[in-house]
Amino acid sequence: MRAVAGRAPFVNLQAQCRIRFRRRGLVTAGLVASALFAFGACSSEGPEGGGGGDIPANTVDYVVFAWNDLGMHCLNPTYDAAVILPPYNTVWAQVIKRGNPPEIVTAGLTVEYSIVGNTYSYGKTDAYGGDFAQFWDNAQALFGVTLAHDKGLNLEDPGISNGLSGTMVLKGDHFQVNGIPLVPVSDAGAWNPYQVMEITVRQNNAVVAQTRATVPTSDEIDCAKCHGAADPFGDILTKHDQLHGTNLVGQKPVLCANGVCHTSPALGQAGAGADGYLSQAIHGAHADRNAACMDCHPGTVTQCSRSIDHTAADGNCTTCHGSMQQVASSIESGQRVPWVNEPTCASSTCHTGVSEVGSQGNLYRNTTGHHGIYCTACHDSPHAMFPSREASDNYQPVQYQDSDKTIGSCGVCHSSSRGQGAGGDFVETHGGTGGRPNACRVCHTVVSANTADWPHAYTWKAR
Secondary structure (H helix, E strand, C coil): CCCCCCCCCCHHHCCCCCCCCCCCCCHHHHHHHHHHHHCCCCCCEEECCCCCCCCHHHCCEEEEEEEEEECCCCCCCCCEEEEECCEEEEEEEEECCCCCCEEECCCCCCEEEEEECCCCCCCCCCCCCCEEEHHCCCCCHHCCCCCCCCCCCCCCCCCCCCEEEECCEECCCEEEEEEECCCEEEECCCCEEEEEEEEEEEEEEECEEEEEEEEEEEEECCHHHHHHHCCCCHHHHHHHHHHCCCCHHHCCCEECCCCCCCCHHHCCCCCCCEEEHHHHHHHHHHHHHHCHHHHCCCCCCCCCCCCCCCCCCCCCHHHCCCCHHEEEHHCCCCCCCCCCCCCCCCCCCCCCCCCCCCCCCCCCCEEEEEEEHHHHHHHCCCCCCCCCCCCCHHEEEEEEECCCCCCCCHCEEEECCCCCCCCCCCHHHCCCCCCCCCCCHHCCCCCCCCCCHHHHHHHHHHE
């Protein structure tokens, strides 16, 4: 283990004890076990004297982490012509009982959710031509189901149709709500692709934890760039008929991934259709037509790729996903199944050699580490990893540790953790920005002497 002068890997593990080390040697992995005993003597104890430092999480018995599964859910603005995706949002939550050790809790809990300032979707419109009532009016023709207004599809549990508030379902080690039919317009009529959900955890009807999470959704799909502003989705069907000899205009509304010609795993469809996956067709058709990623993956206003350390002016999409032609050709060759095979954090040169990263072969959003905690619980949703450009994304790290960085303060979950916090005398002197940096900030807490038990075994690289 080595210290890197400059920025501490997890700033919230930095201690606040007023100690001046005369010797400037580094604490190595071999000395960690003995060093921890010395560090424990100068803890910054919580209000009950049990440790935990000065972070907000020290005042509660439970914490709840919640996140959107994709980081952005696109939806059509209209549903009377060509249709790609329905309004469909999914949020996961994981509840931790703080302690020594902490534990993931599922039994005896009820997890409720509601969208802040947003109670209905049917009848709302927006400046992008959105007429969202059409989804419900055409649900039978498009998806083969009749839905009550403001109730959504549910591809995982078809018997449960969720609204903009309700109760999450227990799914093993976490709670989940699928298919929230959320649109990017509040009840006050304001367009905002970053809606906010409030999550409330109850035990015997008493509230034991509460937090907020971003529920992103955008209809900023700029088909009008090439297909005209008057009726872009109708023009798509007309062009398709001209190029491929179909009669889609006469069959409106048309679900582009109808399960016969094209399919989409995003709609729960397995295997490629007669004419391949929809993702292959769209990316391949637009690769040489002057289209940009953000024309469809919203967008120049939404800018759905918003993790500060992972984005750029153009969204930085190709760094992880490749060019449009590469996306299409990799699907055609069988190398990639859209929505199923996505880049991992270890796919490029970014996070190679970091313990646990990419080790399970799962998508980032489905991967756990550190004794069953989901990666997204500490790092947040794909495309929105902490710190994010959007303040609503950063709500939980600020709520629990007073910092918008990755949740890295051990005291958020470990009630016996000591010396965490985002500032203080120790940080100023030894945290990397002062004149006497050292590695004490890495270990200055009460943790197991077994480094394999630490988040990523402390093998990440300082940014």
